[in-house]
Amino acid sequence: MQLHREQALDVRRLICAALLAATALVGLVAAPAALAQTPQTTQTTEAGGSPALLPRAPSDPEALSRPQTLGGRPPDHRLTGLQAMAIAGRSAKVQASLRKHRTARPEVFLKGPSRWQVSWFTPGTGDARKEIAQVLVDDRSAQILEAWTGPQVAWTMARGYPGAFGRKVNSPWVWIPLSVLFVVPFIDRRRLLRVLHLDLLVLVAFGVSVAFFNDANLDVSVPLVAPLLAYLLARMLWIGLRRRDEDRERPVLPMLVRTSWLVVALIFLVGFRIGLNLTSSNVIDVGYSGVIGADHLVDGTKLYNNFPADDEHGDTYGPFAYEAYVPFEQALPWSGRWDSLPAAHAAAIAFDLLTILLLFLAGRRIRGPGLGVVLAYAWTAWPFSLYVLNCNSNDGLVAALAALVLLVASSPASRGAVAALAGFSKLAGLALVPLLAMHGARRGTWRRIVATFTASLVAVSALVWLPILLRGEPLHTIYDRTIAFQASRGAPFSIWGLYDLVTLQHAWQVVAVLIAVGAALVPRRRDMVGLAAMAAAVVIGLQLGVTYWFYLYLVWFFPFLAVALFARYRVPDPA
Missing domain, CATH: 3.10.450 (Nuclear Transport Factor 2; Chain: A,)
Known part of the structure; x- marks a missing residue:
């Protein structure tokens, strides 16, 4: 950090720092308006890449x-x-x-x-x-x-090493009680066969797949995921396209407990999550990447094709995935190695708390404080949001931006700004651009809405990319390290990669594109339930088509899905 102070007058770094601050300000202004693999081991190698001949074995247990x-x-x-x-x-x-x-x-x-x-x-x-x-x-x-x-x-991450992802969150004493807390408050004792019950059970059923994954049994864990995602996709399309529900009187959300009790449970769960993160969590490569990228951005060094050997492909995300880590890396500077990475912990906790707050605000705006409490509680009780938090990954940022989309959905300009931030964090977010651009568009107004959305999208995108382009980083390098790498990335964590179903995968990818485009054009519910349901459908459809899929991606669509499920009901406000 002494070097940073000595170079504080460097003009280029001042410009980059100003642009980064402006980018962060965009996110802050919009809000009121509104892993993997495990760490790679080091090896003693010769120039050709083969382990060197040594007279004595190295002391590093992984070398x-x-x-x-x-x-x-x-x-x-x-x-x-x-x-x-x-x-x-x-x-x-x-x-x-x-x-x-x-x-x-x-x-x-x-x-x-x-x-x-x-x-x-x-x-x-x-x-x-x-x-x-x-x-x-x-x-x-x-x-x-x-x-x-x-x-x-x-794939060492497929070997089921204990605690490789999330440490203590994988304990049955943590996972099972959370699953119960997620489902039980919303049980209707008078109608046990409600579809909502099945929806919630499907969301916790991904935990069965995690259990087999932790046991290194890919032949069970991987095939379990596809039908669960397919069910959620079908449900979101069913909800989003049933326009006749909009004008019906909304029933009261069936709950076994009062909304006030959810507030108490929410406060307890927030404290529990932060405590578990600080005492029993680990930083996987995804969180490590954010810290490295933030350090490179502030130092004025190249971002793409400039990562250390222990996180060689950490530069595969959009610029905002690294810019969002800048405040945390500056407050808790990176040591230059893969240590406890306090900046990654701080960022993950901040993204999690921001998601909770934004879900509450979005729910309050949509249907009142009661819905806000339900959405925030559902996030904190769902085991997979804690899984992401305890892995200290950047997927929490994606979830926070999804919640922010819901909060600012009534403003085309704000939607465009958040769409740019989301799309240039993890590039999959760009699939939502057609849907968000057309939300609220009607005959006679759609040109103005789309133009406003597009202008905001382009302006914020330029702001996000300027710190990168000012360094003169070649566009072909950025493309190779992001889109090209992701497109060619193989993995055994989806049915496509595990069983080599290339033809079927390409067929589904065509369907996923049709869903993304069709969600913006076909008649659908025009309220927030419709937008949330179709946004969730777009993201789920995309995830069903990728080769490299992992459980951390579930939080990408959860804010949308939660609104689609719960905002159809009237929720009593807490006392």
Whole structure:
């Protein structure tokens, strides 16, 4: 930070800092108007990328090196490389994989000071060379510690390591009570077969998939997600397109408890969430990226294609995903490494509290304080919002911007400003632009509304991008690091990536585009319920078509979905 003070008079940095402050001001002005993978391990490598030959294993428990000979015992080791390879070859997983890949050959490494890693590779170079099995052997006990095949070889985040995502939030003693608190207050004892009950149960049913994911069982966790998302998509389309409901008398939201009790529970849950974040959470690469990007922005250095090796692809988001972290990184400066990252914790907590506040304000504007309390409570009780908070990821920013859209929805200019911030945080937000541009447009007024929306969208987009463009960063580099990288990104966390269903995936992506465009053009409910339902449908349709999908993305559409579900009812105001 001393270097920052010494360079405080640098003109270019002053300009960038001013632009960043103006960008943050846009978000603050609009509000009143209104992971992955786990951290990558470091390895001792040669110039060609292969682990180096060392006389002694490194002390870093995750670093790889090659033994000097397979027949001799490295210093302080009991096993030879040949013995470790023989032990690893006994794994039933490995034997099954080798029957499918008969040309694969083993390579032996030292992993840290006390373990061996035996990996089987198919022959070839570059992309043709593929690691198809990996086994870790404990040197002291001569036992297999881990054995991985298939996508879990390359994707360490798919191995179910305890606490890799969210630490204590994965405990049944936390997750199950939250799920109960999310559903039970809205049960109608007189009509147990209400569709609303099923909607809420589907939202907590994603937790079953998480349980299998934490058990490293992708063949169960991944297929469970698609039908749940498909159900929510169908429900949002059903609600958003049923225009005849608009003029009907609204029934009272069935609740087992009074709204005042939800206020008490809301206060308790907010304190619990912050406490859990501070005492038992971790920062995944997504939150780390925000801190690095904020540091680069203020330093005046390049943002894209300039990230450290332990977060090489952290520059895959829009500029606002990094600009939003600037106040937190300046207050709690980055140390230059992947440590506890207090700035990421502070940002995640701030995004979470902002989402709660904006949902309350949006609900109060739509239907009164009672709805505001219900929306804020639903967010705090839903386990996946805590999952995001405890991962300290930037997905909380996406949720906050979704809630802000709901708050400013009556103003075309404000919608355009927030659409720019959302679209240039995570680029998927751009899919909402057609719907938001046409909201409230009627015969004779649509040109004025669309023009106002577009002017605001363009102005704020320019403000967001100016700090990047002033550095002279090439547009082709930005494109390669963001859109091109995301489009070509493979992963085993969707049915498309796990089962290689490329043709079906492309077919669904066409459907998702039609939903995004059709939501803006087809007749639908013109109230906030209709807007929220169709916005949720657009985001869910998009998520159903991506190869790289993860549970953190659920919060992207939750504010929209919550309004679509609960704003159809009259909610008693708290006493």
